[in-house]
Amino acid sequence: MHLLSGLKLRGRLTLWVCLLLVAALAPVLATGIYIIRRTVELQVQGVLQVETEGLRDLIESSLQERETNARAWTEDAILRGALLFGTYAKSDAVLATLNDRHASFAGLVLFTVDGQAVSVSRPALRDAFAGHERDVLAAPWFQAALKDTLDPAILTSALTRTDPYFARPVMPLALPVLSPVSGARVGVLLAAYDWGQLRQVVEGALQRSHDRGQSSFTLDILGPEGSRLYSSRTPGVPPPSQVVQAQALNATTRFAAGQGWRFAAEVDADEAFLPLRRFLQISLLAVAAFLGLAAWAAWALARTVTRPITTLSSLVSRVVRDGDLTQQVTVGHTQDEVGELAASFARMMDHLRESTTSLQQGTRVLGQMVAELTTATQQQERNLLQQGTALQETQVTAQEIQQTSQLAAQRSQAVLGLVAKAREAGSAGETTLGASLEGFEELRDHGVRLAAGISSLHERTSQIASITQTVKDLADQSNMLALNAAIEAVRSGEHGQGFGVVAREIRSLADQSINATGRVREVLDDIRGGIQATVELSEEGQRRSEAGLSQVRATSESLHALTDIITDNASAAQQIAAAVIQQNAGIAQIFTAVTDLARMMDETLEAMQGTQRMTESLRGVAERMETVAGVWRV
The missing domain is CATH 3.30.450.220 (LuxQ periplasmic domain, N-terminal subdomain)
Incomplete structure (x- = not known):
């Protein structure tokens, strides 16, 4: 196992498949050689x-x-x-x-x-x-x-x-x-x-x-x-x-x-055992050829399995090396575990691009806010005397704004939850409609096959009616032949009495055949009527299935459009929630600053200087965040 750890996944898969084939063929080949050798020995003996x-x-x-x-x-x-x-x-x-x-x-x-x-x-x-x-x-x-x-x-x-x-x-x-x-x-x-x-x-x-x-x-x-x-x-x-x-x-x-x-x-x-040795040589060559073919097939299978994984690995390497999040995941649309891994990786890349985009936007907003805060600090320093008179009113206003911002943040989180539920409901609806669409298509196909079977049954009943007519014609001819035979028997007198009895029996059988064919014809007419009615019902059911299928398709398209709208609203709601949270943080800082001004009016100048120092530090953090966010290309 330590030696296998140095191989890649493709080599390990190929090696394991070959080992399994050898393990399966070895006892079968040994048993076959023993049986053939024993048979040849008994034959020679x-x-x-x-x-x-x-x-x-x-x-x-x-x-x-x-x-x-x-x-x-x-x-x-x-x-x-x-x-x-x-x-x-x-x-x-x-x-x-x-x-x-x-x-x-x-x-x-x-x-x-x-x-x-x-x-x-x-x-x-x-x-x-x-x-x-x-x-x-x-x-x-x-x-x-x-x-x-x-x-x-x-x-x-x-x-x-x-x-x-x-x-x-x-x-x-x-x-x-x-x-x-x-x-x-x-x-x-x-x-x-x-x-x-x-x-x-x-x-x-x-x-x-x-x-x-x-x-x-x-x-x-x-x-x-x-x-x-x-x-x-x-x-x-x-x-x-x-x-x-x-x-x-x-x-x-x-x-x-x-x-x-x-x-x-x-x-x-x-x-004596020369044919056996030749057979064993041919068998070994055939087994070697089979193992070679199996090894090639195992290598091809491993290559097919590991190709998407190799593609994902190279994509991750480029993302880590170059910071390029614009790479697209294209590994085919398979339904196996590798396809699920590729789909999950694609979703992860989408979320990572969205997060990076949000981070860059937040960094820009933070830089703007730092600039605005710096301007406001300078303005406050110039208008310090004017703020003293309006400080109480500003504090009350800031408190109201904070409450409003908190309420907006709570509402935005509720909106995000509702949007997530709507997205899940839309996905479930699309899945259900897809299953319904497949069921309608299977029902339509079943109706087509049923109509074809009924048409074939109708043709068979027509053939049976033709055969019945032929039987009736034969019975009529037998009746005529029996009548002629009875006339000849009367002409023959005593010698034709036995022939007359046979003729009467033939006429009786012919009459029975005619009656039976008449009854069969009546039954066939009833069957044909039932088949015709069934054909009409089948055609009507097929038309209704087509109409229902069209309605389900239209509903599926509408639901898909609704899902797209919900997705767009979710993105907008996330942006609004981020902005509200940022606004809430800014309002909290403003409220804190106003409270500090109210509490420490006599230390306004010193506090203003501390605010300037904090603003400079915040500007450095914003620049570092902008540098980190700028590494990734989206």
């Missing part, structure tokens, strides 16, 4: 959760489809016959055809129960498995196939390493081939699902994330123990320091190998 669950459903359905395909292939008659009869030429062709149709498999291999690869979809696989019968027979997936099971642990662990036969990570979907006759196991079909083909499965989700501008979006598949089975992140690219992640657990049994898998989707936090 929801999108990631949807992508994660979509990846889970997509992988589950894809692997289930592959398992279903593999089980269907184990029942193929050619493959069974190849194992039973040892003819593998056709089985190689079948496996090659199936592999070409389902390119997601790295290869299809048919084994005997002793682990020998007897039929393959690609010739290179035969060479890869040649001589590895013991390894195949000991492989966990082969042992599980002989038991007709798909062990989730075996399938999951196979995805974490490169298969030595296929030279890539594959999921070994190994299933037994049963004899169609005895149902005994005659071999094992290995359908090696190429795990690298998973990129094509998740390509749609990755493309959607790239379309959203999230280039760091990745999809991961984690095993039950947390081992990473798949990641869409480009090899060699380091993970971001802060990520937003969502996971979905595979708890279904649609595919045995997928039990316990966790599907995760993550994106760089900076990239």
Whole structure:
């Protein structure tokens, strides 16, 4: 607050308005940022959760489809016959055809129960498995196939390493081939699902994330123990320091190998919340622009408020510095506190000019009286002997004059009181007449609006009458149509009886419509008559309002003229009262002097000299008063 005391009123107003705006906007902006950030976080988390669950459903359905395909292939008659009869030429062709149709498999291999690869979809696989019968027979997936099971642990662990036969990570979907006759196991079909083909499965989700501008979006598949089975992140690219992640657990049994898998989707936090940061930047720029505009508006408002005060301050400075009371107060005619201050200051300047004028006039009168008193003193000194004989008569006369002067002073004060009351009454009358004039004008405007509403109502009743005539015409036409229908019904004989009943009902309804329209027309005629009468009354009231308004205006002008006359009389009465007071003081001095002459006749000469000294002192006072009064220009 001590720092603000050094600022001017305009600066303090601008600063306070800006501080109030900042205090009002700060909590709103903070709350909005928190809500928007929370909404964006929930939105990003929801999108990631949807992508994660979509990846889970997509992988589950894809692997289930592959398992279903593999089980269907184990029942193929050619493959069974190849194992039973040892003819593998056709089985190689079948496996090659199936592999070409389902390119997601790295290869299809048919084994005997002793682990020998007897039929393959690609010739290179035969060479890869040649001589590895013991390894195949000991492989966990082969042992599980002989038991007709798909062990989730075996399938999951196979995805974490490169298969030595296929030279890539594959999921070994190994299933037994049963004899169609005895149902005994005659071999094992290995359908090696190429795990690298998973990129094509998740390509749609990755493309959607790239379309959203999230280039760091990745999809991961984690095993039950947390081992990473798949990641869409480009090899060699380091993970971001802060990520937003969502996971979905595979708890279904649609595919045995997928039990316990966790599907995760993550994106760089900076990239996910980039729209939020941009929004915050734009919001801060908008708030800064708003605050700048508000500061300019506050400065303009403060300038508008303080301009009249500055004008008054400069006017007072000129009056104090130059003593010029002729300055006029011109700060506009506003109705606020500043306007009231300017009006009060203008009245103060008027009173000050009047007081200064009266002071100057009194000073001149005092100087004249001092000169006259000096002359009279000299004359008295010359005519001292003559005054002795007429002293008694002069004393009596002076007493009577004093009483008369006192009575005149009392009457002048009473006249001043009456003039003040008359001025107040005139001001109150002007205010009352002004309110009456406004009331008459509002009454006239209300009459005009009422006449316009009644005219509109009259037009609406005319429209309703036209509509009623149209309804009556339609009812007449319906009556004619019903009559024609009744004639046709009579001509039709027995077959037209029902039509005749309908025709009679239509005629009845038409007659009712005609009667109703007649009644409506009568009501409308009554309404039109009432509206016409109301219009005439409204016009008459409007003419009387105009006449009353003219009379009130004339009365207001007369009262204003009377107020001006009262003001002039008040000024004259004040001057008369001042003159009477001055005259009373002079008469009192004369009476005192006469009494002293009567009482001290023997000391007349000494008293006369004292009077001369007093006259000189009074002349000095009068000159000093005249000098002080001459400082101000009026």
